[in-house]
Amino acid sequence: MSRFDRYLLSQFLALFGFFSLLLVSVYWVNRAVGLFDQLIGDGQSALVFVEFSLLTLPNVIRLVLPISAFAAALFVTNRLTNESELVVMQATGFSAFRLARPVIYFGLVVGLMLAVLTHVLVPASRAILAERSVEISQNVTARFLRDGQFIHPTDGVTLYIRELTQTGELRDLFLSDERGQGSVITYTARRAFLARSDDGPKLLLFDGMTQTLDQKTGRLSVTRFADVTYDLADMLSPQEADGRSIYEVSTPELLRASPELAAEVRQSRAALLEEGHSRIAQPLLGLVTALIGFSTLLLGAFSRFGLWRQIIGAIVLLVILQMLITQASALALESAAAWPLIYLAPGVGILASVLILWLAQRPRRIRSGTIDLGGVPQ
Numbered sequence: 001m002s003r004f005d006r007y008l009l010s011q012f013l014a015l016f017g018f019f020s021l022l023l024v025s026v027y028w029v030n031r032a033v034g035l036f037d038q039l040i041g042d043g044q045s046a047l048v049f050v051e052f053s054l055l056t057l058p059n060v061i062r063l064v065l066p067i068s069a070f071a072a073a074l075f076v077t078n079r080l081t082n083e084s085e086l087v088v089m090q091a092t093g094f095s096a097f098r099l100a101r102p103v104i105y106f107g108l109v110v111g112l113m114l115a116v117l118t119h120v121l122v123p124a125s126r127a128i129l130a131e132r133s134v135e136i137s138q139n140v141t142a143r144f145l146r147d148g149q150f151i152h153p154t155d156g157v158t159l160y161i162r163e164l165t166q167t168g169e170l171r172d173l174f175l176s177d178e179r180g181q182g183s184v185i186t187y188t189a190r191r192a193f194l195a196r197s198d199d200g201p202k203l204l205l206f207d208g209m210t211q212t213l214d215q216k217t218g219r220l221s222v223t224r225f226a227d228v229t230y231d232l233a234d235m236l237s238p239q240e241a242d243g244r245s246i247y248e249v250s251t252p253e254l255l256r257a258s259p260e261l262a263a264e265v266r267q268s269r270a271a272l273l274e275e276g277h278s279r280i281a282q283p284l285l286g287l288v289t290a291l292i293g294f295s296t297l298l299l300g301a302f303s304r305f306g307l308w309r310q311i312i313g314a315i316v317l318l319v320i321l322q323m324l325i326t327q328a329s330a331l332a333l334e335s336a337a338a339w340p341l342i343y344l345a346p347g348v349g350i351l352a353s354v355l356i357l358w359l360a361q362r363p364r365r366i367r368s369g370t371i372d373l374g375g376v377p378q
Contacts, residue, residue: 001105004089008076008102012290015072016110023064024057031056055129058121062114066285069110070318073103073293078307081297096298096361100353103294107287114283119251127248155179161192169193173205175230186211187230194232203230246271251279257336270339274332277342288349292317295353298360317352321345 001009032053080086089099147164156179162172170192177185189208194201205228212221246254246265253261254276257269265272296314297307328341 001102005102005105008080009105011076011080012072012102012106013109015075016068016106019068019071019075020061020064023068024061027060027064028053028057031060051132052129055125055132058117058125062117062122062282065110065114065117066282066289069107069286070289070293070314073106073290074297074311074314077294077297078311081307086298096295096357099298100291100294100357103290104287107290110286110290111283114286118279118282123248123250127244130245130248173208175203182215184213184215186213187228199231201232203232204228205230246275249275251276254279268333268336270333270336273336273339274329274342277332277339278329281342281346284343284346285349288321288346288353289318291353292321292349292356295356295360299356321349324348 032049035049035052035056077086086099090096147161149160151159153159156177158174158176158178160174161170164170171190173187173189173192175187177187187205187208187210189205191206193204193206195204196202206226208225208228210223210225210228212223213219214221244265246267249261249265249272254272257272257276259269262269262272293314296317297310299310299313322345324345328338328344331341332338
């Protein structure tokens with residue numbers, strides 16, 4: 001790699017790291033706010049929130065990297081053009097394709113990062129996240145047993161615990177069950193414990209009283225007890241692990257798209273192929289976005305007013321590619337034979353970049369009576 005290539009590559013990577021950190025922080029904060037309300041409001045600890053936040057990071061980074069590569073290519077190319085560095089290199093005989101060589105290196109580095117994320121880190125993190133979500137949902141103590149608060153685990157049930165000790169003892173418990181037809185049952189107990197069984201969680205009540213109110217007759221029946229068992233299985237319905245989702249499956253399995261896998265993830269064969277080939281096509285976007293951001297700005301000559309028209313054109317081209325990606329994914333989901341359309345957007349992006357680089361190195365004709373000196377007519 002020549003000194004110029006190393007210099008330009010270092011510029012791209014430095015700005016790429018800055019934009020990636022900035023965009024990941026924005027995306028992560030937006031998602032973390034909702035996650036914080038969900039977990040902390042559900043009685044989970046701050047450590048659980050941190051764990052879940054870290055498990056969502058690989059997917060956030062996967063979404064951000066192509067945008068960061070595009071922004072870095074635009075920023076660096078615009079700065080080098082304004083400082084006449086690229087103009088000097090072109091004057092020494094460097095063609096547009098030669099100038100694009102470090103951009104290709106940069107795009108390949110971004111593509112390699114995306115490949116590791118899409119094929120390894122994102123499926124693994126989503127599998128762990130799904131497993132931990134099931135464990136959290138089955139943690140009845142953390143979800144519903146909170147002292148000093150009236151809790152409504154389900155419609156028609158009210159639970160209050162005065163104190164929850166470190167040994168798991170529930171002191172001075174109040175439980176009102178209004179789900180019965182025409183009756184309201186109220187349990188009060190001095191002590192209680194939560195126990196697990198094969199049939200689900202159960203609440204063991206000691207030294208208490210049961211009051212049953214018949215709403216039709218207004219008759220109240222009171223029964224005192226030394227101990228009684230209250231079944232929580234129908235009240236608390238923890239999430240069950242019902243197989244993998246399509247996002248947790250490895251890429252080779254998706255590309256095979258076996259009927260057994262389609263039944264497990266409850267998706268069509270077309271959806272499996274679309275997800276598998278999208279994982280292969282996405283790393284190409286790292287190269288495509290970098291080339292578009294660089295090549296489009298080469299179309300403009302030096303100007304004191306900057307390259308805003310070229311920047312807007314690059315953004316419009318990127319939006320068009322995103323529209324192609326969306327449309328191709330929709331068509332691929334409808335038919336299993338349409339999976340080659342997934343590679344349409346990266347292919348169009350590369351061809352457009354090559355065409356723009358070819359146009360950029362063609363000699364520009366100067367209009368009669370004018371010299372291009374920053375847009376000032378002479």
